[in-house]
Amino acid sequence: MEKINSTQNAKxxxxxxxxxxKGRKKENKYLLEGWHLVKEALMVDAKIEYLLVTNDFRYFDDIINTEIEQVEISSEVSLxxxxTSTPQGIYAVVKMEENRQLTIDNLAGGWLMLDGVQDPGNIGTMVRTADAAGLTGVIFGEGSADSHHPKVLRSMQGSQFHIQLVNADLMEVATVFKENHIxxxxxxxxxDARSYRxxxxxxxxxxxxxxxxxGMRNDLLNTTDANLYIPIKGRAESLNVAIAAGVLMFQLKA
Amino acid sequence: MEKINSTQNAKxxxxxxxxxxKGRKKENKYLLEGWHLVKEALMVDAKIEYLLVTNDFRYFDDIINTEIEQVEISSEVSLxxxxTSTPQGIYAVVKMEENRQLTIDNLAGGWLMLDGVQDPGNIGTMVRTADAAGLTGVIFGEGSADSHHPKVLRSMQGSQFHIQLVNADLMEVATVFKENHIxxxxxxxxxDARSYRxxxxxxxxxxxxxxxxxGMRNDLLNTTDANLYIPIKGRAESLNVAIAAGVLMFQLKA
Known part of the structure; x- marks a missing residue:
């Protein structure tokens, strides 16, 4: 197994x-960090190019038999x-799925769309919830945080392997939905919006x-069949966007 | 107005x-940070002991007329x-509400209870959601993060001023609910648990x-009238606890 001890190493x-x-976009790969997430990637047979592991990594025996190329890294390289500030010492270099074009042939199911949602923790939680609620995928519109940001990866807990993540122009997506009467x-x-119930x-x-x-862009609000509101019964000004998405998805998905 | 420039100052x-x-528990006060939260405290007439403000604080004119004692602090003291790492330069020293004893006379409404919930961000979001869903309060059981942790304060967005936050032994609370047929x-x-729907x-x-x-402690699971399950339709292993709480509260509260 190759060993790398220097942060100056080209790999x-x-x-x-x-x-x-920028790096993810150029290479069409991302780095998955931590045993929980790497284990999930191994279990679902994700396209893993390399496993990077420190020699004191606890679950070393569990991965030693995989055919994926492994590189031993020093603690310094791991950091x-x-x-995160206290890494477990395991990483996977994973190839991203190709960005899907949404057409009538693959539009079946429930889709969550993000219009300028910015907090990576919120986004990851929303993807995880979309997965749990049985949706087909999540569409990332312009201005939303990157779908493979390290914090998104942590909070989505492997759901990128279960449902589709698509980057698309939401105005164009809205047109496809309209044309197909979805x-x-x-x-x-x-x-004054319509109660989600x-x-x-x-x-x-x-x-x-x-x-x-x-909230949503006005031009997009105008393209929908209805705009939904979750009635606020108390004195909170609003709901966290991930909570609102959760309540709506569990209501809407049959 | 008193001015303090040294972090060594006794106040x-x-x-x-x-x-x-420890400090909050001993003094029965907490520090609220940032204009959004302090403004909410001013609006609801919270028991504010002091306002601490840097001289370059942007909304200085908005607070100058309050009768609450103000102290001007240097940027160094503010930091x-x-x-947070980039503070806005405004703080309020707020007295905590007295811990409420739950009895039949004040038990009306919906109550969320936290059994060992640990992430402050999750907890704050749950309090904010309980507020939005029209609940009466949130009961913090043993092993849950502190209700006035700075991160809880940030994510609950002022909901501590709208609903009750109570520290209590959840086994005792369960007994009170049982005795009163709630x-x-x-x-x-x-x-195998009961579907929340x-x-x-x-x-x-x-x-x-x-x-x-x-999850919940076993002894507590045994005291309930029913234990609820949110059916997972996809391949996610579980839901984030704040999302699950949100879906359940909006379903349960009439």
Whole structure:
């Protein structure tokens, strides 16, 4: 097994770049960190290019038999690659799925769409919830945080292996939904909008969630079949966007 | 107005202690940080003892007319007191509400109970959601993170001023609910538990959420009228605890 002890090593520098959006986009790969997430990637047979492991990694015996190429790294290299401050000492270099084009042939099911959602923790939690609620995928519109940001990876807990993550222009997606007569719902903090409880659960639908502070873009609000509101019964000004998405997805998905 | 420029000042050292659980418990006060939260405290007439403000604080004119005692602090002192890395330069020293004893006379409404929930961000979001869903309060059981932890304060967005936050032994609380024939629900990740959709919405109820990794304690699970399960339709292993609490509270509260 190859051993790398220097953060100046060219391979390490290359993998470190995968912790940036630019690096991920260029190489179409990302770095998965921590045993829980790497184990999930191994179990679902994700396209893993390398496993990077420190020699004191606890579960070494569990991975030693895989055919995936392994590289032993020093603790110093591990810290350099890590997004967390106390890394476990295991990483996987994973190839991203190709970005899917949404057409009538693959539009079946429930879709969550993100219009400028910015907090990576919120986004990861929303993907994990979409997975749990039985949705087909999550569409990342312009202005939303990157789907493979290290914090998104941590909070989505492997759901990128279970459901589709797609980057697309949401105005174009809205047109495809409209043309195919699939209900498309927006969400807004507006008591005059339609209460989410009035909407029957369905097999196929799209649900758009907006930016944490500003909500959905107006032009997008105008393209939907209905914009939904979760009635606030207490004195809170609003709901966290991931909570709102959770309540709506479990209501809408049949 | 008093001006303090040194982190060695006795008052500053005293207020700094309020950023720890021990300090808050001893003094029965906490430090609120940032304009959004302080503004909320001013609006609801919270028991504010002092406002601490840097001289370059942007909204200085908005607070100058309050009768609350103000102290001008240097940027260095502000950074020393802050829990965030880029503080806005405003703090309020707030007196905590007295811990409430739960009796039949004040048990009306919906109550969320936390059994060993540990992540402050999750907890704050759950309090904010309980507020939005119209619950009466949140009961912090043993082993849950502190209700006035700086990160809890940030994610609950002022909901401590809207609903009750109570520290109590959940086994004793369960007994009070039982004696008064108020439905008490647990939650568990167990397909044999009762689907949450079968439970009718009600004005009065208790809902217990468990630890992120281990769920609820067994002895507490045994005291409930029913333990609820949110069916997972996809391949996610579980839901984030704050999302699960959100889905359940909006289902249960009439």
């Amino acid at each position: 390490i520098k290359y993998w470190k770049k995968l912790q940036t959006k 350099y690659l890590a997004d 209900p498309l719902y927006g969400s807004e903090l507006n008591e 009035e909407i029957p659960a369905a097999a196929n639908f799209g649900l758009i969630m907006g930016n944490e502070g500003n | 500053i050292k005293y207020w700094k202690k309020l950023q720890t659980k 020393y007191l802050a829990d 439905p008490l629900y647990g939650s568990e990740l167990n397909e 079968e439970i009718p919405a009600a004005a009065n109820f208790g809902l217990i959420m468990g630890n992120e990794g281990n």
